[in-house]
Amino acid sequence: MTASPIARQRMAPGVLRTRQATVGVALLDPVPLFREGLSALVARTPGLHWAGSTRNHRAAAMLQEQHRPDVLLIDSALDPLGHFTRMLTDSDHELVVVVLLRDAHRTAEFANRMFRRGARGLVPRHAEPAQVVQAIHQAPIARRYLDPAIAPLMSMTVDGGLAPHTTGHHGQLTRREYEVLQLISEGLENRAIARELFVSVETVRTHIKGILRKLSARDRAHAVAVAFRMGLLACAPDR
Numbered sequence: 001m002t003a004s005p006i007a008r009q010r011m012a013p014g015v016l017r018t019r020q021a022t023v024g025v026a027l028l029d030p031v032p033l034f035r036e037g038l039s040a041l042v043a044r045t046p047g048l049h050w051a052g053s054t055r056n057h058r059a060a061a062m063l064q065e066q067h068r069p070d071v072l073l074i075d076s077a078l079d080p081l082g083h084f085t086r087m088l089t090d091s092d093h094e095l096v097v098v099v100l101l102r103d104a105h106r107t108a109e110f111a112n113r114m115f116r117r118g119a120r121g122l123v124p125r126h127a128e129p130a131q132v133v134q135a136i137h138q139a140p141i142a143r144r145y146l147d148p149a150i151a152p153l154m155s156m157t158v159d160g161g162l163a164p165h166t167t168g169h170h171g172q173l174t175r176r177e178y179e180v181l182q183l184i185s186e187g188l189e190n191r192a193i194a195r196e197l198f199v200s201v202e203t204v205r206t207h208i209k210g211i212l213r214k215l216s217a218r219d220r221a222h223a224v225a226v227a228f229r230m231g232l233l234a235c236a237p238d239r
Helices: 032-043 057-067 083-091 108-116 129-141 175-185 190-197 201-215 220-230
Strands: 023-028 048-054 071-075 096-101 121-124 154-156 162-164
Touching: 023 032, 023 057, 023 129, 032 048, 032 129, 048 057, 057 071, 057 083, 071 083, 071 129, 083 096, 096 129, 121 129, 175 190, 175 201, 175 220, 190 201, 201 220
Parallel strands: 023 048, 023 071, 071 096, 096 121
Antiparallel strands: 154 162
16 A cells, blocks of 8 residues: 655644545554454444554654554554553644453543553544544544443543542432433433433433532533543534
């Protein structure tokens, strides 16, 4: 595969390095079947194109230099301390690194480390295809993108890091509360949320009460604002 020369220029946050209509995706992962699977997923997803994959750091650095993918997914087992992520993002400020978290690394400490090293997104390595595609699309426009399966376990601390099991002063959001919060942020009213989650409107109201209490929020809009500030929801695109 021959690389296309692309000028290195600083882009505004949320703007892809290329003027192409598609997002270039690459992967660093030790498992051939996983690499082939992600390649097939990208190939069949509109708006994405495959830039290549490899199992080792040296080849990944060469791939990034030659083919300049917009998003590089990295298996957390291949960069447990985040040094490779730091090297890549320091040399290419437009590169978006999304870390595929193995179960052993699904901790606030690890998330903190990877964000400090320059990663822009975290998603479970065993995530559903739609979750991976969402991370690829959201990470370039988000300050920090956390997959919904990870975000409920964490919230922002005073110094900007992540702390496990704390979402305000009254405990962490449950998985269902987080799903409701996401749908609220998308503008859905209670009845629409109930239909989306296959629950009653009264159940939705109960979840919203829990969200407001745990986020110390006055109302739905305030809860969404607090969630964005805490990093529980992906940031909106820069305008």
